[in-house]
Amino acid sequence: MDLDRLGEFGLIARLASHIPHRSRRVVKGIGDDCAVYSQPGGNYLVVTADALIESVHFDLNTTTPEQLGWKTVAVNASDVAAMGAAPRFAVVTLGIPKTTKVNFLDRLYKGLGRACEAFGVDLVGGDTVSTPEHWMLSLTMLGETRKKRLFTRKGAKAGDAILMTGTVGDSALGLQILKSPGKKWSGSPADRKHLIQRHLEPTARVKETAKLAKSRLRVTSMIDVSDGLGQDLGHLLSASEVGAELWEASLPLSKPFENTCIKNGLEAGELALGGGEDYELLFTLKSEDVKKLLRSFVNYGTPVTQIGEVTARQGVVWVRTNGRRQTLRKPAGFNHF
Amino acid sequence: MDLDRLGEFGLIARLASHIPHRSRRVVKGIGDDCAVYSQPGGNYLVVTADALIESVHFDLNTTTPEQLGWKTVAVNASDVAAMGAAPRFAVVTLGIPKTTKVNFLDRLYKGLGRACEAFGVDLVGGDTVSTPEHWMLSLTMLGETRKKRLFTRKGAKAGDAILMTGTVGDSALGLQILKSPGKKWSGSPADRKHLIQRHLEPTARVKETAKLAKSRLRVTSMIDVSDGLGQDLGHLLSASEVGAELWEASLPLSKPFENTCIKNGLEAGELALGGGEDYELLFTLKSEDVKKLLRSFVNYGTPVTQIGEVTARQGVVWVRTNGRRQTLRKPAGFNHF
Ligand SMILES: Nc1ncnc2c1ncn2[C@@H]1O[C@H](COP(=O)(O)OP(=O)(O)OP(=O)(O)O)[C@@H](O)[C@H]1O
Ligand SMILES: Nc1ncnc2c1ncn2[C@@H]1O[C@H](COP(=O)(O)OP(=O)(O)OP(=O)(O)O)[C@@H](O)[C@H]1O
Numbered sequence: 001m002d003l004d005r006l007g008e009f010g011l012i013a014r015l016a017s018h019i020p021h022r023s024r025r026v027v028k029g030i031g032d033d034c035a036v037y038s039q040p041g042g043n044y045l046v047v048t049a050d051a052l053i054e055s056v057h058f059d060l061n062t063t064t065p066e067q068l069g070w071k072t073v074a075v076n077a078s079d080v081a082a083m084g085a086a087p088r089f090a091v092v093t094l095g096i097p098k099t100t101k102v103n104f105l106d107r108l109y110k111g112l113g114r115a116c117e118a119f120g121v122d123l124v125g126g127d128t129v130s131t132p133e134h135w136m137l138s139l140t141m142l143g144e145t146r147k148k149r150l151f152t153r154k155g156a157k158a159g160d161a162i163l164m165t166g167t168v169g170d171s172a173l174g175l176q177i178l179k180s181p182g183k184k185w186s187g188s189p190a191d192r193k194h195l196i197q198r199h200l201e202p203t204a205r206v207k208e209t210a211k212l213a214k215s216r217l218r219v220t221s222m223i224d225v226s227d228g229l230g231q232d233l234g235h236l237l238s239a240s241e242v243g244a245e246l247w248e249a250s251l252p253l254s255k256p257f258e259n260t261c262i263k264n265g266l267e268a269g270e271l272a273l274g275g276g277e278d279y280e281l282l283f284t285l286k287s288e289d290v291k292k293l294l295r296s297f298v299n300y301g302t303p304v305t306q307i308g309e310v311t312a313r314q315g316v317v318w319v320r321t322n323g324r325r326q327t328l329r330k331p332a333g334f335n336h337f
Numbered sequence: 338m339d340l341d342r343l344g345e346f347g348l349i350a351r352l353a354s355h356i357p358h359r360s361r362r363v364v365k366g367i368g369d370d371c372a373v374y375s376q377p378g379g380n381y382l383v384v385t386a387d388a389l390i391e392s393v394h395f396d397l398n399t400t401t402p403e404q405l406g407w408k409t410v411a412v413n414a415s416d417v418a419a420m421g422a423a424p425r426f427a428v429v430t431l432g433i434p435k436t437t438k439v440n441f442l443d444r445l446y447k448g449l450g451r452a453c454e455a456f457g458v459d460l461v462g463g464d465t466v467s468t469p470e471h472w473m474l475s476l477t478m479l480g481e482t483r484k485k486r487l488f489t490r491k492g493a494k495a496g497d498a499i500l501m502t503g504t505v506g507d508s509a510l511g512l513q514i515l516k517s518p519g520k521k522w523s524g525s526p527a528d529r530k531h532l533i534q535r536h537l538e539p540t541a542r543v544k545e546t547a548k549l550a551k552s553r554l555r556v557t558s559m560i561d562v563s564d565g566l567g568q569d570l571g572h573l574l575s576a577s578e579v580g581a582e583l584w585e586a587s588l589p590l591s592k593p594f595e596n597t598c599i600k601n602g603l604e605a606g607e608l609a610l611g612g613g614e615d616y617e618l619l620f621t622l623k624s625e626d627v628k629k630l631l632r633s634f635v636n637y638g639t640p641v642t643q644i645g646e647v648t649a650r651q652g653v654v655w656v657r658t659n660g661r662r663q664t665l666r667k668p669a670g671f672n673h674f
Contacts, residue, residue: 003437011442012465018446019453019460026426026459035461037426037479040378049428049464049477056467089363089374091386093430093475100340105348109355116356122363123356124372127386127475128349130393134469138430140386140477142374 172275509612
């Protein structure tokens with residue numbers, strides 16, 4: 001059988017079935033943003049791995065080595081944050097062509113180092129190998145929860161509010177701009193620069209998740225938006241065995257994103273729904289706690305917005321700004337095969 | 338500057354200098370077989386990463402997918418064992434060309450699964466990405482020490498005995514056989530098959546290290562033999578700031594290795610010293626404990642052999658079987674650049 005018939009998620013499920021034996025200390029194996037392992041001290045370790053491959057995930061003509069290093073750390077810190085955990089330490093595997101210049105590596109490590117500092121991670125080791133041609137960076141990050149408080153994809157209940165941090169769509173539009181150097185874009189170059197930067201230097205919501213984990217707010221599930229809002233919401237809902245209404249009019253869009261969409265005739269809602277790599281937290285909360293949560297994020301720096309509601313009926317109803325209700329079937333998003 | 342001027346180890350040292358901030362919980366960062374992190378419960382977590390790249394580390398014409406899966410786990414378990422720790426859990430990053438057949442991946446995961454079972458590891462997650470052309474497998478493994486008992490490269494003292502588990506050289510000779518399909522080899526085909534298997538399906542000395550960690554034997558330092566006996570002994574000695582005498586006549590050689598060397602006019606000692614990927618434990622022990630240790634390994638299944646002695650004077654003196662004493666300068670071994 002060929003890979004494209006199975007798809008990325010079908011493949012992972014199939015491979016997982018070959019893995020034997022699970023110690024009772026494995027609280028969560030394959031299937032969430034991180035795996036979870038219990039520590040003797042009474043809190044949880046979480047672990048995640050994310051790799052970036054040249055020409056698949058990045059293009060050295062458009063990204064600087066510093067940005068590449070930063071992003072490798074940020075995308076993993078985002079998965080740790082999505083579990084309600086704090087990043088602690090990481091190891092990195094570098095696959096580099098023999099022709100690589102040392103200066104390039106110095107700059108890559110400056111970016112790695114800066115991101116480690118920003119997200120509170122210690123890079124404690126790794127492996128360095130040569131590759132026949134393309135660059136490869138694979139990072140594994142470990143984090144710890146506060147006591148046993150864990151946010152997972154499973155737990156959303158009908159009636160819960162759906163919220164997200166930050167804004168959505170910037171990264172996808174930034175990537176689209178990067179990938180069409182020949183196209184004449186209308187609107188402000190500063191807006192486009194901002195969007196590109198959101199793609200190349202994403203942040204990870206480490207402080208925000210810590211704030212939630214420390215609070216008494218009843219967060220019922222969480223995921224980070226990496227594959228795309230529609231697809232990641234789909235993962236969260238299917239793990240929780242519920243559905244949702246998603247409100248287009250409520251999606252938090254940045255000014256540069258809105259402006260660039262309007263000036264270039266792009267459908268902002270569709271792009272926000274399908275585009276990936278925002279690395280924002282998408283989570284559900286008992287509806288009684290929404291006001292309190294929104295109040296606690298006033299003047300905090302990072303916006304948090306309610307974008308919909310969990311429903312008992314499975315599937316996602318996309319409530320358009322014009323009032324039309326559409327049922328989303330297969331949400332768009334990134335699939336590797 | 339080009340990479341080949343710096344070399345693999347020069348590069349790692351340089352990159353490490355860019356990494357900021359170390360939490361007090363980092364007991365050991367870059368520079369040993371694993372990094373070490375303290376757990377709240379009072380024992381240590383150790384972590385290591387090792388990647389295998391197609392056409393650099395393996396060739397799909399000569400290795401089966403099962404063997405590849407097995408080896409990916411074994412080489413990491415060996416690094417964990419070299420710290421005196423027990424493997425616990427792992428995450429794997431798979432980089433696969435889009436044309437890969439699902440059947441190949443099923444077989445790879447059978448090998449991964451079997452090795453996880455053999456070494457007591459839970460594979461709890463990973464990442465799956467497509468690559469432009471070559472296969473890539475990167476595994477990160479976590480282990481735990483028994484209380485705070487840790488074996489590191491640093492700690493060997495003049496007068497200590499140098500010992501190793503198993504036999505040395507098999508894997509390097511197996512690789513040499515694999516790489517010369519046109520060559521007419523003399524000697525027994527069964528011997529050659531054994532050597533090839535030692536290269537493709539190495540074991541990791543997980544049980545042996547557990548036995549040592551549980552004992553009262555005063556192990557003073559340890560490393561696993563991955564780059565080659567000469568090179569890895571060099572790492573251990575320089576971390577400990579001592580030297581050694583290494584006794585060629587005492588090197589534990591397997592019958593298939595000795596026979597194949599003799600029949601094909603190969604210098605067994607040189608090959609054993611320079612060849613890599615044995616994944617045996619190389620360690621030092623207070624000399625008063627040698628007898629007790631050797632007794633405890635009688636009838637154990639895995640041979641343990643004294644192969645030399647730690648000296649105050651730095652450098653390695655290679656005592657040849659014919660009595661000649663040579664000072665080893667730059668021990669041979671694998672360097673990626
Ligand atoms: N790219 C990297 N970034 C940070 N640390 C690295 C990197 N590559 C290697 N290291 C660290 O450098 C040290 C030496 O690396 P090396 O790969 O030689 O480890 P090893 O365990 O001795 O060998 P092997 O991987 O062959 O078992 C280890 O502590 C490792 O964690
Ligand atoms: N090759 C693999 N072997 C074992 N588990 C895997 C493998 N690839 C992915 N997984 C696991 O499958 C689940 C989904 O993987 P995926 O990469 O989509 O994670 P994610 O965190 O949702 O996404 P992202 O990596 O984009 O943040 C995770 O639990 C992950 O650990």
